[in-house]
Amino acid sequence: MSSSARLEIHQLNVSAGDAALIIVRDLDQVKASIEETLDTGTLPALPANPIDYVPFAIYHKIDLTTTVKAALLVDGGVDQYGGDVLMYMARHGVIDLGIETQDTLTILLSHYHDDHQGGLRYMLRERVEPKKKGDKLTFKQGIFPKVAYLPAEDAKPDKQTLGPNGRQLRDWLTKGQTKGLTELKWVHQGGLDKPGQKGNPIVINLAKGVNDLPVTVTLLAANQGVYNKDTKTVTTINPAKAGTYNQNDRCAVAVLEYGSFRYFLGGDIGGNSGPAGGNTATLAAPSKNWYSPKYADIESSVGRALEAFFPATPKKQGSSKAPKDTAKFVSPGYCTVMKSDHHGSNTSNDVFLFGTIRPLLLVNSSGIKLNSHGHPTQQVIDRANKAKWGLRVPLGTSKAPPPVDNTIGRVYITEVAKKTPKRPSCADLGDARVMGCIVVRPEDESVARVQAATAFGTELFVHVYGNNVFTYIAPEEKAKYKLVEATGDIADEDYEYYPLGPWWHYDVH
């Protein structure tokens, strides 16, 4: 049976930073591009399955610039990966380096920390290196997304304090807007499109996938505020310690939707990290002292917001019937894939959040530069592998529902530091796969089948592969730093165009 995947989510290996590239692809155009090259007689036959077109085209260096219907880049990693992110986007047809404004590209910055914003600057400015006497390093105009979403600098709940790189990014985008190169949109508290807790949650409509199903990204939280769909109000989250300020608390939280497939992007939000977040015994983060970084518990509110935003599909007792032509979910707040919050920090990724999201896959963005920070932490890997997850007590009640079974089929990690002068990552990764860039694609046909089904119980398949590219370590520094090598099966010769994988996963809707 033929498989295809119009939606691709690339969790790019930007080491200790974050960058997620979401692409909605025109597979007919991909096929046309491949066939054009096939005409030259230099390639093997077109893959039988459309799901293999893009990896095949990448492997054979076929131009994909006309194949992207829409793309969203959420964060750009640390500065030193800016060029890699840019070239990765060009290679995947998301951008055309010769054009000022990229009509199909939108960017969203989750928060103003260098491991998320640094690389975005590389897109907006091109470095002109000095070559001769009198030359200075200069930067000329680079390329601009059609639309850019940045966290707003609202006075409430706390005034944003941007560092020099954050100011630079904001100023360059503002100039781009003045020149008509981009449209700059501000993300206000609660992920709303207006300040003062007014307005509506921002929804980014990307493009349509199979059977014209829309691919959308909805913001649930930002700037220390979480939107509650039931009450249409924003809950303000105070800093963990009065008078302190942490950008992580201001992260935009987003959920991508494509039929019954969802991808959760929580940025670097913090959780409870202790038993009140469901993290008991060794799963709790070590007790924090006054000197420890302080993160507000955003996850608890986000968990409730997810459940309000994305309720379970109503089901009649004793019946397996489900409404036709709709997405189907057996639990409220469900997301097929969860990108772990804050790179797998033990102050985030509460068991209760796992219990809400019940993901099929957990994707972790971590690495060696500038510091591994010990991510992912052992506690988070252990929480992800726990047999059952507890659930938080619903509002207005006093008793927690019974724990639910672990749903995670696999943990995928971009990069892991085995040895650094400071904190290496956790020692026991379990059966997690280390991949470099991770590509997650819901299979269109299964998305369509779930949508069309008149009964619960239909399988939704997700396809995953990796690019097996890791941070380069110079020979002179190899004694100090070591990475975990890619794990998992290298594909057989039938799938030579997959550097790592592919693997199939499924869950039932």
Next chain:
Amino acid sequence: MTLTVSRSQDGQYVLSGTERGSIASVPLGQRYFKVGAHWIGFDDRFVEPLIVRAYYDPDDPEARRLAKLAAFTGYLQVMRISAGNTTIAPSIYGGRLADRQVYLYRENRFLDFMGPASALIHGVTRPLYPYNAMLIDGRLSEDAHFCAAGLANGSLYSPADYTAQLNEQLGLPQSAVASLVTEVAPGLVTSADVAKALQGAIELTPLTPSARDLAGKEAYRYALDWLKTTPLPGSTAPPLQDLDESQVIAELIGDYVLLTLPDTFDGATLVIQAEARPGGTIVHVWSLSDYDMEDLVADKAGQLLWRVREAQLDAAAVLPVPATDGGSPGWGHRGLWTPPDGTTPGLPGLIELRYWTIPVAYRKVNDGKRGTSLVPYQLDPITWAVLFEYSSITEQLTLSSIGVPEPASMKISGALKVFQSALSAKSASTALIDTSNFTKAAMRRDTFARGTLRFVDKRGAEVPAPQEAS
């Protein structure tokens, strides 16, 4: 008196015989070298500033006889930054050295001395290093006072006997040597950067030690002891009770002492600052996370290395050759501030900060009608260097090695001339150099993570510690 070296209980080398009529010992450092009549020691208990102490023994057989004949002898110090064979002006280097530009002269050398504005305020007419102590000790007003032993930035040597005067006026013995205590503080992060990073940072309720609490103790030591012994409200154990100080990385930036705790303490960096108020001293203690610390240094090394490349091109220098293993630096090395091709990570000496430490004898000369004046004569200079290496993973430049001291030749006329020019310039009264580059030299330092520096010769070969030499 003969100078003799020994080792103190804390592992530091000390030198005795430097004070007239006393066998008291003075610190040298974790490593020391004897070059001609100089004893020079390096103290890296704080990663920055590195403290360097030099003692010139006029009784040493290798000392120049002039030292015994001159009115007094004192150290003068000159610096120069270079990358490969290109010298770099301090303003191009930036960071905490940028304000030294005011003393720049031939071949990008510059004087290591308090700024012109401070020199004018204190009436300093000769840029001898010990005079920097005037910045913190208001009692020092005449040359004889600088012949006292135990001053913050070193002492002058004089064959004249000031013992009684110094004992009466300062309560200090007279120095039997010319000496220097200098701070090597080439960091790219300034105290203004730290102040910005502290906005919104976690702060402990300020501590209010009594004068007795701070007697003989630095504020950071008081704060550390307090955190090691005092439980915070709602807690039974002191927050730092298990702290192994040998794992703490200490740094001083302006008035801020930064103590980076081991990983088990969440990689936090404590920032401690003493604030003098009418009612007493308040000690502030903040905590910065490793993310905050990364933001503090973000892009700074890359920006410096590009300024250096521009200077190399301007000087038509032979540029470093890019690495040959594939040409491309690979994934994770393509940022706006990725250093230029040819920047080899892990290579000590990518940037060199060279010092010339020069004893200068001031001899009375009869000028006939104009009377007697003091004329400077340089004695036998030594030179040494601090060497930086770049890490492409942390994207930082770190001071990793010391080029061991050796005899040098260096004329002092350029340094003296630039000092006089700077003092007579219209802008002299506003030409500032951060005084903390000098005033913290005498700060008491505890033994934290130390001994990480390598000592290398001209060819880059490691020079083993004397006790390790066969």
